[in-house]
Amino acid sequence: ILNVEQSPQSLHVQEGDSTNFTCSFPSSNFYALHWYRWETAKSPEALFVMTLNGDEKKKGRISATLNTKEGYSYLYIKGSQPEDSATYLCAFKAAGNKLTFGGGTRVLVKP
Amino acid sequence: DTGVSQDPRHKITKRGQNVTFRCDPISEHNRLYWYRQTLGQGPEFLTYFQNEAQLEKSRLLSDRFSAERPKGSFSTLEIQRTEQGDSAMYLCASSSPIWDDNEQFFGPGTRLTVL
Numbered sequence: 001i002l003n004v005e006q007s008p009q010s011l012h013v014q015e016g017d018s019t020n021f022t023c024s025f026p027s028s029n030f031y032a033l034h035w036y037r038w039e040t041a042k043s044p045e046a047l048f049v050m051t052l053n054g055d056e057k058k059k060g061r062i063s064a065t066l067n068t069k070e071g072y073s074y075l076y077i078k079g080s081q082p083e084d085s086a087t088y089l090c091a092f093k094a095a096g097n098k099l100t101f102g103g104g105t106r107v108l109v110k111p
Numbered sequence: 112d113t114g115v116s117q118d119p120r121h122k123i124t125k126r127g128q129n130v131t132f133r134c135d136p137i138s139e140h141n142r143l144y145w146y147r148q149t150l151g152q153g154p155e156f157l158t159y160f161q162n163e164a165q166l167e168k169s170r171l172l173s174d175r176f177s178a179e180r181p182k183g184s185f186s187t188l189e190i191q192r193t194e195q196g197d198s199a200m201y202l203c204a205s206s207s208p209i210w211d212d213n214e215q216f217f218g219p220g221t222r223l224t225v226l
Contacts, residue, residue, distance in 0.1 A: 034214075034215075043115065043217045043219045043220070045217075049214055089153055091153075097159055097167070097206075098144065098156040098167065099144075099154075099156065099215060101155070102153050103151065103153045104153050
């Protein structure tokens with residue numbers, strides 16, 4: 001059984017502040033690490049697919065880093081806005097096609 | 112809209128009834144996945160199709176669950192004799208090895224409530 005953990009489970013951020021949270025995953029049999037943003041009543045939206053150790057990806061104010069040797073990834077939100085409020089999911093992919101998700105980090109940005 | 116669609120979006124049923132959900136993947140995607148998300152948890156893999164072939168099933172998929180993809184396009188997930196523990200969000204995703212084997216595109220889900 002693969003263990004993918006996200007922390008914290010939830011966090012409140014003041015508008016304009018930056019924040020980050022963690023995804024930990026098995027360091028063996030790594031193929032890819034996915035980040036999704038899931039807003040209520042919408043489809044989970046793919047943010048990043050990361051495959052190489054040391055990868056850093058950026059999309060607007062959101063960025064992510066990857067360390068496959070120690071089995072963790074960080075997601076950063078710079079200058080949080082209310083529209084960043086969502087649940088952020090990471091998912092580990094070993095060889096094969098299924099994704100193993102963490103429990104998510106629920107972010108609430110307060111105006 | 113050319114994304115993944117799911118129908119219905121919400122389903123309320125009584126314990127013991129059968130329910131069926133439908134997923135329409137992105138048209139050129141030959142891979143289709145079903146996941147289930149319960150409250151406070153991340154989505155959990157249920158099953159996976161490549162074209163019409165069901166290639167992998169999770170142990171979570173009890174014998175009351177059956178999934179089909181008869182023509183390699185849309186898929187259905189049926190739950191027989193529903194139980195309260197089946198209450199969850201059922202998510203469908205699709206992908207294509209032609210475009211990017213890694214990326215799975217999700218639908219909005221079907222939320223099932225079993226009373």
